[in-house]
Amino acid sequence: MPLDGQPRPAVGEALTLHVDWARRYKLMRMHTACHILSVVCQFPITGAAVGEDESRVDFDMAETIDKDEITARMMEIVTANHPVYVQWITDADLVANPGIVKSKNVRPPSGMGRVSLVCMGENASVDSQPCGGTHVSETQEVGTIHIVKIEKKGKENRRFRIRFDTQK
Numbered sequence: 001m002p003l004d005g006q007p008r009p010a011v012g013e014a015l016t017l018h019v020d021w022a023r024r025y026k027l028m029r030m031h032t033a034c035h036i037l038s039v040v041c042q043f044p045i046t047g048a049a050v051g052e053d054e055s056r057v058d059f060d061m062a063e064t065i066d067k068d069e070i071t072a073r074m075m076e077i078v079t080a081n082h083p084v085y086v087q088w089i090t091d092a093d094l095v096a097n098p099g100i101v102k103s104k105n106v107r108p109p110s111g112m113g114r115v116s117l118v119c120m121g122e123n124a125s126v127d128s129q130p131c132g133g134t135h136v137s138e139t140q141e142v143g144t145i146h147i148v149k150i151e152k153k154g155k156e157n158r159r160f161r162i163r164f165d166t167q168k
């Protein structure tokens with residue numbers, strides 16, 4: 001989007017895109033951390049927001065879980081340094097394997113004929129799920145993270161907040 005007072009570029013005009021790499025990289029690390037949380041905490045996801053300083057993921061769950069235990073299990077995956085990569089599958093593959101979708105309310109985009117599956121671990125041994133976001137290429141790049149708190153948002157909803165340790 002152009003800034004206020006700036007002209008809209010004309011159709012076909014060549015533009016140079018600048019990515020704020022420091023910010024982008026933090027978001028990639030945080031977003032990958034959310035994937036790791038979904039591996040450790042295997043409940044349907046009802047919402048999520050990725051931020052530079054803090055991210056949150058909501059789960060459809062009634063259980064009470066110890067946040068330090070979740071942090072420890074997430075850090076096991078981070079330090080194991082699993083590869084993170086994209087594999088393309090067809091829409092038909094996705095229909096045949098509905099269980100790979102962890103999000104309860106959001107369906108991955110279909111109709112393009114293929115869906116990007118984000119895999120973690122050799123042969124997706126840790127996880128695989130449809131996602132079009134940006135991720136780091138090895139789990140160790142996420143760095144040291146922790147669950148700040150787990151909030152009870154209703155009887156069957158728990159909100160997990162993730163932060164980088166350097167920002168404690």
Ligand SMILES: [Zn+2]
Pocket residue numbers: 031035118131132133134135
């Ligand atoms: Zn993702």
